[in-house]
Amino acid sequence: MGNVFDRKDRGIREHRLSYGQGPAALRNQESLDKEKNCPLHIAVTGEHGSGKSTFVNAIRGLDNTDEGAAPTGSVGTTEDVRPYPHPNHPNVTFWDLPGIGTSKYPSAEFVELVRFERFDFFIIVSADRLRENDVKLAKEIQRMGKKFYFVRSKIDNNIRDKESRQREFDAERTLMLIRENCIQGLQEQGVRSPQIFLVSSFELHLYDFPLLADTLERELPDLRRDAFLFSMPNNSLEMIDRKKTAFHSKIKYFAALSAAVAAVPLPGFSVVVDFILLAAVVSQYVSGFGLNTSSLNKIASLATLMKKEEGYRFIPVFVIPVTMGLSFLTTHRALNICLNALASDAGRVFRKALS
Ligand SMILES: Nc1nc2c(ncn2[C@@H]2O[C@H](COP(=O)(O)OP(=O)(O)O)[C@@H](O)[C@H]2O)c(=O)[nH]1
Ligand SMILES: [Mg+2]
Structure with missing residues (x-):
């Protein structure tokens, strides 16, 4: 970890970066919204x-x-x-x-x-x-x-x-x-x-x-492809992998959005928005991978399994400290961590459900 001054310096650099990304980030959000609402x-x-x-x-x-x-x-x-x-x-x-x-x-x-x-x-x-x-x-x-x-x-x-x-x-x-x-x-x-x-x-x-x-x-x-993909049951490891790749390709848009928000000079504003943004994206991952409780409850053996198998973790606790507005890089990294963890959980759930 760098010292406080490093971090501050980096913060300013990223702050400048994000100003330039404002309008592009808004366009990104528009296209992400369009995709989300595409019936x-x-x-x-x-x-x-x-x-x-x-x-x-x-x-x-x-x-x-x-x-x-x-x-x-x-x-x-x-x-x-x-x-x-x-x-x-x-x-x-x-x-x-x-x-x-x-x-x-x-x-x-x-x-x-x-x-x-x-x-x-x-x-x-x-x-x-x-x-x-x-x-x-x-x-x-x-x-x-x-x-x-x-x-x-x-x-x-x-x-x-x-x-x-x-x-x-x-x-x-x-x-x-x-x-x-x-x-x-x-x-x-x-x-x-x-x-x-x-x-x-x-x-x-x-x-x-x-x-x-x-x-x-x-x-x-194109617009309908991802909606379809994320709605498919995880019936193979390749399916899980394809979902992961599709989610991954969007991380940069969310990161840019979060960086643009960090540039808004309102105290506390970006923290709130970042938190909402991250929570929303992660909840997309959770339902895309079928890891929400209602889907998991369908796998009868899973509840007992979680109790039995030590260290079995299938939903990552949301641990990223959002104490300051997140920059492009931190948002990118945080979403990557969550995506990787959830994709590998989905793989484990799939294997368990089969066995
Ligand atoms: N073995 C087997 N039975 C099926 C399958 N799909 C449907 N069925 C059975 O076929 C019957 C008619 O299914 P249903 O979905 O009501 O047909 P629908 O009238 O075309 O909607 C039900 O008893 C189902 O359980 C399948 O993939 N395998
Ligand atoms: Mg019928």
């Missing part, structure tokens, strides 16, 4: 019983029995269009849509009735072969210049089924055959370059769900 609407549709509602729940990190979960099975038979906002990321909404061609939503009027244009993209869920109506819908979506992805659901059932019947069972080969079969069927019915993902909503970390999440993220427009 994303994802339609999940398909035949009744195909597993739409279960998928909508799973992708939001919920079990079918959780509060706020979409009703499933025989109770989930309503034919309504229902929005399900992500519990930690309310700007990301999944819509549970009835399949096309039901009595309330006949094919001819489907597009208008569900207000098609409001969705950013479509996920068409099917539990076995794709229905004529699903294909019709896919073509309509394509015609409107929007994107859709096929989810072949309940793949765990197929695997279990084959496993019990075949003596030399090869899971990869089974999956490949199902995939090829679906693609061929779609192409025969005139769907251009279909993308199909084999998913079990009960085991999102297996099969093609991680690939689906990757693909959606990649194909979304």
